[in-house]
Amino acid sequence: MPSIHTTEVREFTPRVEVITAHIETSLSTGERFTGPLVTGFYPPGDDSEDPELWIEWEGNRIHFNASTMAALFKQVRRTAKLAQEHGDG
Numbered sequence: 468m469p470s471i472h473t474t475e476v477r478e479f480t481p482r483v484e485v486i487t488a489h490i491e492t493s494l495s496t497g498e499r500f501t502g503p504l505v506t507g508f509y510p511p512g513d514d515s516e517d518p519e520l521w522i523e524w525e526g527n528r529i530h531f532n533a534s535t536m537a538a539l540f541k542q543v544r545r546t547a548k549l550a551q552e553h554g555d556g
Contacts, residue, residue: 472555484509484521499524 486507492500502525508520509553517532 484507486505488499488506490504491517492504494500507521507523509521511518514546517534519530520533520536521528521530523529
């Protein structure tokens, strides 16, 4: 009797992730403000022109492509500016 199921297996070789920074912030008393912020990337694959980057904070990791950096930093700068304006108001 022929099987009605299909199985597809994709084998891959894991690549090492690269950690590029480990940032710790503390108050003037020495108390840590938050957990460390870690940044890094995965080495690009053979067919990838847009490297995958990541940011991790307290075990939560967010992945994004390098091509989104301009928009990401634009919004981070905008957020900081709005926060400053809100504090001045």
